[in-house]
Amino acid sequence: MEAGNRPIGVFDSGVGGLTVAHAIRQSLPGERIIYFGDTAHLPYGDKSEEAIRNYSRRITEFLLGYNAKLVLIACNSASASAYESLLGEYSDRTLIMDVINPVVEHVAAGNYKKLGVIGTKRTISSGTYEKKIHEASPSTSVFSLATPLLVPMIEEGFIFDDISNAIIRTYLSDKGLTDIDALILGCTHYPIVRNQISKFFNFRVDVVDSARIVAARLRDVLEKNNLLNSGRAEQDLFFVSDFTDYFEKIARMFFESNINLKKADIWN
Numbered sequence: 001m002e003a004g005n006r007p008i009g010v011f012d013s014g015v016g017g018l019t020v021a022h023a024i025r026q027s028l029p030g031e032r033i034i035y036f037g038d039t040a041h042l043p044y045g046d047k048s049e050e051a052i053r054n055y056s057r058r059i060t061e062f063l064l065g066y067n068a069k070l071v072l073i074a075c076n077s078a079s080a081s082a083y084e085s086l087l088g089e090y091s092d093r094t095l096i097m098d099v100i101n102p103v104v105e106h107v108a109a110g111n112y113k114k115l116g117v118i119g120t121k122r123t124i125s126s127g128t129y130e131k132k133i134h135e136a137s138p139s140t141s142v143f144s145l146a147t148p149l150l151v152p153m154i155e156e157g158f159i160f161d162d163i164s165n166a167i168i169r170t171y172l173s174d175k176g177l178t179d180i181d182a183l184i185l186g187c188t189h190y191p192i193v194r195n196q197i198s199k200f201f202n203f204r205v206d207v208v209d210s211a212r213i214v215a216a217r218l219r220d221v222l223e224k225n226n227l228l229n230s231g232r233a234e235q236d237l238f239f240v241s242d243f244t245d246y247f248e249k250i251a252r253m254f255f256e257s258n259i260n261l262k263k264a265d266i267w268n
Helices: 017-027 049-064 076-090 100-108 121-126 128-136 150-155 162-172 190-200 210-224 245-255
Strands: 008-012 033-037 070-073 095-097 114-119 141-146 182-186 206-208 237-240 261-263
Touching: 008 017, 008 049, 017 033, 017 210, 017 245, 033 049, 049 070, 049 076, 049 121, 070 076, 070 210, 076 095, 076 100, 076 121, 095 210, 100 128, 100 182, 100 206, 100 210, 114 121, 114 128, 121 128, 121 141, 128 141, 150 162, 150 190, 162 190, 182 190, 190 206, 245 261
Parallel strands: 008 033, 008 070, 033 237, 070 095, 114 141, 114 182, 182 206, 237 261
Antiparallel strands: none
């Protein structure tokens, strides 16, 4: 198989990474995606750094079994906890990308005075966004807020209803988010409720969705390494470590077709 015709591996703890996979499909229709949702261990946000690294390492091995030319960590918690370790261990076998660095570079170019970041406990406690943004744009102030209920809320299908609106309103009413110019959705699940978040701010705050930003960076990385697919993409594959009805529902919503969804119990 020619190098460019190899698939792109994408993984997340659940449905969140589908927002990134969908953006890739729109931006790079010639690429094949092998997606792994670790639904058996979601959410990653309340797991230890060591556990997330172990999950990420095993999933990367699984994706390399499909000869992935690039592995994209489509999860902020895993990007914060495992990106450096995966880069050190697998960079001689495949390209490794995360979802944090592309977003940081994007907002650093935006000349924002005050940024808000919402994410899982693991992502926020790591301080990764604050550290990287301050390095890239020292004059930008950053307020980070853990919003741990959003992932289980989304995974359970509570979106566009009174329950989700109440949870979103409670979190975003935090005084620390007053007068922000932009809000980084520091979890790939959150774009699913992006409109609700924008509505809370009366559409006056730039809500930064990582999916398109990451997809654009992915194209740049593939072009730089001469790895763009020159042929016709085969069918995408979607794997989960545990079946959930909601995962299939969301996947079909994003990809608007019958998807090839399989269970892969890689933990036994």
